[in-house]
Amino acid sequence: MATGKVFTPIEIGTMTLKHRVVMAPTIHEMCYGGHPTEAYLAITDTYARSGVSMVCVGGATIDPGKSGEVFPNALSIADDECVFGLQRLAETIHAQEAKACQQIYHPGRASARYWAQSDPSWLPWGASAKVPFMAAAKWEITKKGGKWSAVNTMPPAPVREISLEEVEQVVRMHVLAALRAKKAGFDAVNLHFANVTLIMDFISPYTNVRTDGYGGGWENRMRLPCEIVQATRSAVGRGYPLIVRIPADQGLGEVGIRFQDTLRHVVPRLAEAGIDAIDLSAGVLDHTPHKIIPPMYDARGCWLHHSEEVKKVTKLPVIVAGRLCDPRMIAKAVENGQCDVAALSRPLMADPLLPKKMFAGKPDDVRMCVACGYCMSESGWTKYCAINAESAREQTLPKIGPAGRPRKVLVVGGGPGGMEAARVLRERGHDVTLCEKEGQLGGALRVAAAAPLTREWRTFTRWHVRQIGALGVKVLLGTEVTRALVDELAPEVVVVATGSVQSRDIDGADREIVAAEEEVLLKGKAIGRKVVVVGGAFWDVETAINLADQGKEVILVREAETVSMNRLGPIRALPILFGMLQAKNVKPLFSTKVVKIEENGVRVENSVGDSTLLEADAVVLSTARVANRKLLDELRGVSAELHEIGDCVNPRSVADAVYGGRLVGARI
Ligand SMILES: Cc1cc2nc3c(=O)[nH]c(=O)nc-3n(C[C@H](O)[C@H](O)[C@H](O)COP(=O)(O)O)c2cc1C
Ligand code: SF4
The missing domain is CATH 3.40.50.720 (NAD(P)-binding Rossmann-like Domain)
Structure with a gap:
């Protein structure tokens, strides 16, 4: 296992990485006043000890004003006072002989995420005013023209087009932030032009409808990112590694940045502007979040086809993330030239010893990230991991030491x-x-x-x-x-x-027509074609889809208004799930109460008290669980x-x- 290209060094500008497995930029909202807390330093230390050749600290905002705030307790690089905290981060990484990279970004429209509730009069910075920001989500499941769909009914937060003066300010903010990163001792800077950034909004035809020199065709929409690269390069000097993160595909179809645009317009222009490496991501925070952080419905290595193609249009090193949780897959991808560098975010949270286990030839010992999304949507802002309780608890969880007396x-x-x-x-x-x-x-x-x-x-x-x-x-x-x-x-x-x-706390739950999901899915109990799934469990939507896959005609009944955003957040991919419900013709009946199970179906009551019998051959319980x-x-x-x-x-x-x-x- 410890042979092959993945273990060979690679150069990015004047920086040499000792091998090709790095940590992808990963924010942890563990800062105070924009400065890293001891807990942040502790988790950074964990990543640095993992054996990666470079740790990229997640996005630090470059804007000291309201337009720079997007996540609570996030890292800032927006003024000189930030340098000391950043220096401690860089030192923590260097102490383990890894290279340190700092990602910097302007959140643009996304600052609405922070302010939409507390100060609705605040208009965040945008390339144009065209696309408001979806600060939160409240899903309504409706049926129109025979088709079910999930619509986000939360009012979007308006955005304002920034002036030419402000465009210049944005360039300066990037340059100053890069200089601060360099001063703090970082070996490289990652310019974040993807997912949640003002610069991506300038690049994308979806968000940029300006009529000045920064809007219009590709030449104009690429002007700001290229100016930022040129200005930053002239400030940090030749050879100081500048990595740029871009969305290979925004996932918006024809209206957004498509993969062919990345190959044809984005990568060549950035290369010409003077960057040292391309780092590939995907998606847009408020529209296609499931593309930014792929859920378990996506295959492992789901972005490798992007990096493989990008490598054909540039000589620059190509870095890619996206469910690279399997050491064998990582080694193979680099060996086969699908990417130059493998970047891991969640796989390192799930197993911070992944690289070391890989180098020791113990790939089967790796606790592979299952892409459940808990670290993004359910663990609050701290980024705990569902399968690795130690992640982000470096300072609170007792260490695993020998037992005083074996019992x-x-x-x-x-x-x-x-x-x-x-x-x-x-x-x-x-x-x-x-x-x-x-x-x-x-x-x-x-x-x-x-x-x-x-x-x-x-x-x-x-x-x-x-x-x-x-x-x-x-x-x-x-x-x-x-x-x-x-x-x-x-x-x-x-x-x-x-x-x-x-839970079987439903009138009629002992009828013959009723089966627990466990009996059907695990024990293969045969049931009829028309099925009503009584929901409430964590994965009731998936159970309904699973039964539809088996050729059943499925209705999913849930008392809750919708699937809770907390339990099944955007990253666990509500849009994907609802797309699947629709594609498989599963009928979701939410805000619907199960009154009782009858001999030939389920009697339900909607929110205004109307009662209906949903006829069924079988009723599958995917209800909440009881201790x-x-x-x-x-x-x-x-x-x-x-x-x-x-x-x-x-x-x-x-x-x-x-x-x-x-x-x-x-x-x-
Ligand atoms: C908790 C968390 C925080 C992240 N923070 C950032 C960030 O600050 N900047 C960024 O470009 N991507 C960020 N990402 C995206 C990752 O860098 C990566 O592209 C994505 O998670 C897919 O890779 P993975 O499967 O290795 O997690 C974050 C992802 C997670 C899970
Ligand atoms: S919480 Fe889930 S998605 Fe996040 S790192 Fe852990 S296993 Fe992976």
């Missing part, structure tokens, strides 16, 4: 929480037995992994199974733990991770030390289960 521990339940606890406990030297009542490990994740759309969850279960096997955890499958078995095994400690069960506390009740008064984690405490997310397992594993 006999029984872990009950082989879901993600139970397996995580077993892994950490065994690593610390405890004698661990893990009992699972089913014939396989995985718990509730097995249901998710059964659906083609969310199959990637298998990767995480496989990793856990492999780890606990290698560590020597004794696994007893098909073993339902009772009080009698606990007495017989006589453990000193019991960790209960018995998970949750599907399975049966064993906990039985174990009351047991002499062993008792811990409870995961869904049996309170059904929440995979992330909560893994965190619980990691925490308890380190405490016992």
